[in-house]
Amino acid sequence: MTTPEIGMAERYQRARGLFEHGEYREAATELSALVDASALEPPLHGTTELRLLLARSYFHSAQLGRAERVTRAILVDDPDEAYANLLLGRTLQRQGRPAEARPHLAMAELLGGYAGEGRLPAREPDQPDGPRERGGDAVPGAGS
Secondary structure: OHHHHHHHHHHHHHHHHHHHOOOHHHHHHHHHHHHHHHHHOOOOOOOHHHHHHHHHHHHHOOOHHHHHHHHHHHHHHOOOOHHHHHHHHHHHHHOOOHHHHHHHHHHHHHHHOOOOOOOOOOOOOOOOOOOOOOHHHOOOOOOO
16 A cells, blocks of 8 residues: 555655745645645654645745644644744734734744744834843844
8 A cells, every 4th residue: 555655755745846946836735735635544754744844835925824724733733843833923924913923933932943033023113012022131133
């Protein structure tokens, strides 16, 4: 019964190639089909990497609602997945939802060392000062 696994592996490699060549919409289409297929017949490894690549494809092709949905699903299964937190935070930022993005970006920094990767400025004009945003508490190199 290795034929379906080989087929899925080949499809995954094709989807990765599409992603690496900047064909994000096409990669997302292929990856979405693979995620659906893996629910019926799980591959040899977990699906987190597959779903992260799908979320990245959605993010890069400006399908932000889909990117948010996939990353939130990943975080339900694995709340300590640092890159999923980073991706969700960046997705929320692009949607103009900085307050919702902040805790995910902080978790990404805490769990995965993603310092400066999409961090919000130390203080936003429409947000009151919080304990992490006062004075010298800002992270060096954090956005502006």
